[in-house]
Amino acid sequence: MKSTLGAGRPGFLWAAPAAVFFGLFAIVPLLMVAVLSFASWDGLSDPEFAGLDNWKKLLDDPVMIKSLWLSVLLTLLGVVVQTPLSILLGVWAAGHQRNRAVLSAIYFVPMLLSIAAVSVLWRAVLDPNFGVPAQATWLFGDGNLFGMQSSAIGVLVFVSTWQFTPLHTLIYQGAARAVPQVLYQAAQIDGAGTVRQFFHITLPQLRNSIITSMILMVVGGLTTFDTVLILTQGGPGSDTTISAYYMYQKAFKSFDYGAASAIALLLVLVSTLISLIVVRLSGYDKMRSTMEGL
Amino acid sequence: MKQRARFPRTAVVGGAALAMVLSLSACGGGSDAADGGDTIRVLVYGDATNKVEKELVATFNKTSKVKVVLDTIPGADYQAKLQTIISSKQAPDVFFNWGGGSIKPFVDAGLLLPLDPFIAKEPDLKAKFLPSVFNSAVIDGTSYGVPMRGTQPVLLFNNGKVLKKAGVKPPKTWDDLLAAVKALKADGVTPIALGGGDRWPTLMWFEYLYDRVAGPELFQKALDGDQDAWGSPDSRKALGKIRELVDAGAFGTNYDSVKFTDQGSPTLLATGKAAFELMGSWEYSTQQDAHPEFAETDLGYSAFPSVEGGKGDPANIVGNTNNFYSVLKKTKHPQAVAEFLKLMYSDQFVKAQLGIGNLPTTTNTEGFLDTAASPDFAKFQYDLVKAAPTFQLSWDQAYPQSAATTMHQSLQQFFNGSMDEDAFVAAMQALPTS
Numbered sequence: 001m002k003s004t005l006g007a008g009r010p011g012f013l014w015a016a017p018a019a020v021f022f023g024l025f026a027i028v029p030l031l032m033v034a035v036l037s038f039a040s041w042d043g044l045s046d047p048e049f050a051g052l053d054n055w056k057k058l059l060d061d062p063v064m065i066k067s068l069w070l071s072v073l074l075t076l077l078g079v080v081v082q083t084p085l086s087i088l089l090g091v092w093a094a095g096h097q098r099n100r101a102v103l104s105a106i107y108f109v110p111m112l113l114s115i116a117a118v119s120v121l122w123r124a125v126l127d128p129n130f131g132v133p134a135q136a137t138w139l140f141g142d143g144n145l146f147g148m149q150s151s152a153i154g155v156l157v158f159v160s161t162w163q164f165t166p167l168h169t170l171i172y173q174g175a176a177r178a179v180p181q182v183l184y185q186a187a188q189i190d191g192a193g194t195v196r197q198f199f200h201i202t203l204p205q206l207r208n209s210i211i212t213s214m215i216l217m218v219v220g221g222l223t224t225f226d227t228v229l230i231l232t233q234g235g236p237g238s239d240t241t242i243s244a245y246y247m248y249q250k251a252f253k254s255f256d257y258g259a260a261s262a263i264a265l266l267l268v269l270v271s272t273l274i275s276l277i278v279v280r281l282s283g284y285d286k287m288r289s290t291m292e293g294l
Numbered sequence: 295m296k297q298r299a300r301f302p303r304t305a306v307v308g309g310a311a312l313a314m315v316l317s318l319s320a321c322g323g324g325s326d327a328a329d330g331g332d333t334i335r336v337l338v339y340g341d342a343t344n345k346v347e348k349e350l351v352a353t354f355n356k357t358s359k360v361k362v363v364l365d366t367i368p369g370a371d372y373q374a375k376l377q378t379i380i381s382s383k384q385a386p387d388v389f390f391n392w393g394g395g396s397i398k399p400f401v402d403a404g405l406l407l408p409l410d411p412f413i414a415k416e417p418d419l420k421a422k423f424l425p426s427v428f429n430s431a432v433i434d435g436t437s438y439g440v441p442m443r444g445t446q447p448v449l450l451f452n453n454g455k456v457l458k459k460a461g462v463k464p465p466k467t468w469d470d471l472l473a474a475v476k477a478l479k480a481d482g483v484t485p486i487a488l489g490g491g492d493r494w495p496t497l498m499w500f501e502y503l504y505d506r507v508a509g510p511e512l513f514q515k516a517l518d519g520d521q522d523a524w525g526s527p528d529s530r531k532a533l534g535k536i537r538e539l540v541d542a543g544a545f546g547t548n549y550d551s552v553k554f555t556d557q558g559s560p561t562l563l564a565t566g567k568a569a570f571e572l573m574g575s576w577e578y579s580t581q582q583d584a585h586p587e588f589a590e591t592d593l594g595y596s597a598f599p600s601v602e603g604g605k606g607d608p609a610n611i612v613g614n615t616n617n618f619y620s621v622l623k624k625t626k627h628p629q630a631v632a633e634f635l636k637l638m639y640s641d642q643f644v645k646a647q648l649g650i651g652n653l654p655t656t657t658n659t660e661g662f663l664d665t666a667a668s669p670d671f672a673k674f675q676y677d678l679v680k681a682a683p684t685f686q687l688s689w690d691q692a693y694p695q696s697a698a699t700t701m702h703q704s705l706q707q708f709f710n711g712s713m714d715e716d717a718f719v720a721a722m723q724a725l726p727t728s
Contacts, residue, residue: 042377043381044399045403100308128548129558130561142548143548143551147549230346235491235550236706236707237703249699
């Protein structure tokens with residue numbers, strides 16, 4: 001390779017395919033949506049410039065405000081439930097025992113199924129008359145899981161957890177295996193038990209992985225769509241209508257593409273803001289190594 | 295102040311679609327090759343009835359120089375996909391729709407061909423159909439559609455065995471219904487199965503009670519933009535009846551977790567866990583498919599009960615009046631299209647529809663009812679539809695599509711008690727009407 005390319009750093013050409021792809025399929029549509037959010041368009045006649053109409057309506061729309069809170073709530077619940085679960089599973093699965101390898105493989109199965117299939121499956125399992133709730137009335141009462149906000153949200157969180165915990169478990173498994181054994185050996189000599197080792201060695205060593213996994217959860221949570229579409233359709237009423245689903249309703253049920261674009265853009269802004277906050281708070285941007293001093 | 299600005303359409307279309315990460319790809323198969331040739335493209339909702347449509351197309355193509363090509367869009371996304379292609383180059387010449395609000399936006403956008411000139415030339419194009427059905431596709435006094443499938447009135451279905459055990463008869467009046475609810479509850483069954491999770495089954499109770507209590511005029515007023523209609527005493531009286539029924543425990547408590555579309559509520563009826571279900575006439579074929587024995591022996595049906603002191607005629611019905619063929623203005627072969635539409639009241643059409651369990655709404659249907667898949671059921675429906683002074687098109691199809699989601703949400707919330715009467719009235723008043 002010629003030295004004109006710089007000190008071993010690839011030139012722009014190397015990034016071009018990915019950059020063009022990203023530009024064409026992410027940046028350009030984003031700009032279009034931004035433009036469309038200032039227009040009134042039903043998909044039939046030509047879009048008409050509507051100024052700030054869509055935005056004004058959106059900010060006055062109680063369902064929109066509610067949908068943002070619901071998105072945040074679902075995301076938070078997802079993080080709170082999945083993180084401890086996947087850390088424990090991941091660290092446990094990091095052991096090289098054979099039974100752990102076999103069980104980890106089984107735990108990974110939900111990840112291989114499509115979200116739609118999983119949602120349809122759980123909808124059937126949780127049917128009030130012909131599913132599990134009908135057999136376990138001591139736990140589910142009348143089985144009206146999809147008819148009340150609290151239980152409908154519970155179902156959504158549960159199904160997402162069931163589906164996505166394996167992914168995060170995988171992240172933690174890899175990270176836990178990368179923790180240098182010398183740390184545990186030293187701790188053992190100092191007389192630290194398993195629990196102390198976990199809290200003083202494993203957890204701190206997983207710091208960067210926790211942040212990675214949490215960002216994935218936040219992004220995934222804010223853009224959740226399939227599970228809501230299949231499990232609750234935003235119901236009862238608008239009680240599980242999260243922003244992404246509300247955008248879908250506006251665009252493909254009401255054919256109000258202007259309003260839908262405004263929601264889409266708002267969602268992009270909110271997600272970016274939340275990602276920035278997570279990155280700042282966690283110090284992820286500084287990428288402090290967990291290997292210092294080793 | 296509103297300024298007008300034009301955006302590059304195709305780019306915007308592509309952009310919006312991509313950004314929302316949903317495939318908008320229209321019906322499969324390249325339709326570009328056939329453009330401009332001597333063909334008419336007919337777009338229909340893809341399901342079991344396509345069998346009849348294919349037969350008719352074959353009949354038409356035998357004699358016509360201009361050939362019909364049938365395209366189908368399967369599944370529930372028909373309306374969304376139609377909306378996307380109808381103003382594009384791939385737009386069909388003739389397309390399936392539900393009349394009313396489902397074509398209103400296309401009429402407003404000037405895309406549809408008024409059929410009145412066709413009718414002037416060939417009066418049978420209107421005279422051969424039951425008027426209460428034909429009127430669903432008349433918009434602002436102009437005809438835009440010809441009925442092309444079967445009618446689907448909403449009926450009160452029942453499980454005869456369960457009724458017998460509880461000593462209950464299909465209700466003729468509202469008080470009968472309330473008494474039946476009480477008796478059935480005492481007998482330990484859910485009086486009425488309801489797929490509240492789908493929301494549109496809940497709507498049917500509103501449609502009938504508003505009709506019986508206030509007459510069809512109230513809804514028409516509301517649809518025409520009269521803000522006072524929803525807040526009127528009659529409207530509140532109808533809502534009171536709904537509250538009364540729900541609070542009496544007629545639907546049990548978990549109806550919002552039950553769906554019709556996943557066979558939930560039909561199975562409740564068929565297995566005797568519930569006694570009644572208010573549903574479109576397709577309940578019959580649904581039960582025949584899923585529970586053939588029950589459909590054969592115990593599945594009963596009756597018209598919706600009357601309400602004492604109500605203004606609506608007890609013979610009124612609600613539901614899907616029919617499906618319609620509408621024609622795009624830009625079609626190159628209006629004459630051939632008119633010829634094709636004439637097949638929609640032919641004997642062949644009627645026999646084929648009856649044969650697969652649909653009930654056509656042409657005046658010559660009566661003569662063929664004995665050939666129907668289920669003659670008794672077909673006759674019952676036909677008499678009902680023919681005698682009905684008004685046939686109210688489902689509210690969510692009569693209103694513009696932009697209203698449907700909010701309408702469904704509000705109905706569900708009032709029904710399950712999470713929204714009070716005043717809030718419901720306000721929500722309905724806020725719906726877009728045109």
